[in-house]
Amino acid sequence: MTDKKDDVYGDHISNKFNDELMELKTEFLRMGGLVESQVDQAIQALINGDGPLGEEVRAGDKRVDRMEMDIDEEATLIIARRQPTARDLRLVIAVIKMVADLERVGDEAKKIAKFAIKLADEGQAPRGYLEVRHIGDHVLSMLRDALDAFARLDSNQALRIMKEDKRVDEEYQAATRTLLTFMMEDTRNISRCMSVMWVLRALERVGDHACNIAENVIFMVKGEDVRHTPVEEAEKVVGR
Template identity: 50%
Template sequence: MDKLGDHISHQFDEELEEIRNRVMQMGGIVEQQLSDAIKALTDRDEALAEIVVTSDYKVNALEVQIDEECTQIIAKRQPAASDLRLVIAVIKTITDLERIGDEAERIGRMAMHFAEAKSDNKMITGIIHLGERVHHMLHDSLDAFARMDVERAIEVAHQDLKIDKQYESILRELMTYMMEDPRSIPEVVNMMWSARALERIGDRARNICEYVIYLVKGKDVRHISLEQVERDTRKE
């Protein structure tokens, strides 16, 4: 390739690296947002919960910015093969990150309500434990994305099954509270919404793992069992 071609290729590599870095920046903000939401819920910290709610604009702004950069790359560079998969994976990932931010904001609003209502600690405990597990999964999914690590992505995706089971257990427990004390129904419904938001974040984190597999292996695994993905990966 001539010097002009080398220059264009190098510039293109820098552009791809830049959007990857921006995804990690966005992921870091979302991860902190979730961490703060869970802490606000744990400590009944209304001020911290308000910070979570009012900081969501940062996530939204980054999604718009990264999406525009991806559009420009597709229009100018017409990427193919693995480069195109990277751009597509980035677009999908930032969509899920933005929605995780929305769920974290929802939890922040619930934390503000719980702080005012002085909710029963026993009812919140299970949600807090679920939140810690979901936060850990989000962190690990972003780590898999940063490293483009397929094996790690599969391992992290498995965590979603445990989160689903824990979520179902919390729902059963909260239903028991409502049956024992009908006066608790409004409070318990809010807790159910918080648990639901955390369960959805787990689903989004799993999506990010699936994008890693797509990016590295070129396979869309959204509707394939994790066991099948593992078998296919071992064959390669």
């Protein structure tokens, strides 16, 4: 449920200021949609052995980088022109932080695409693709929900994403143990399985960045920084 009492961005006397804040939010969500698609396509390229799709994802990283710079510039200009205070300043600062997380998600998609191309060239699919699909679906859901929480200023949904991060870590550790066991049973699979392990690591990092975005949503809505704090403490902040 959206925090209605805190959903007050865009109520300024200056319509121009309202438009600038709305444009900042829109561009952030547009970039979020792009990196979400990049991760999804990178996973599909890996699982389907689709090297050309992997190349498309790698090429798309430049667009992600360009969007990050454009949004940073837009946010900086808002601070310089409007000198925002309180909730507006929290929004602008949070976007600057979150856009860096989105750019890093794009980097992780590029890494996955690189391994997708490598494994497609090698031909034989190694073990671990089931785990890739499972963890990939999980972190993509987290990223999608984090963007939705931002769009709706929903601190409760953001808190749920923070709680999911621990589950992703557990799934990643379990998948890693499975692949290590398989490599010990047949050393011929070491190289290919190591590539899959790097993909799993990249997906786990996507989950971390989704969690970072969720933490910044709570900062926007509640005005308290919940980074580096236990989930239980964040829960108290959201409940206030």
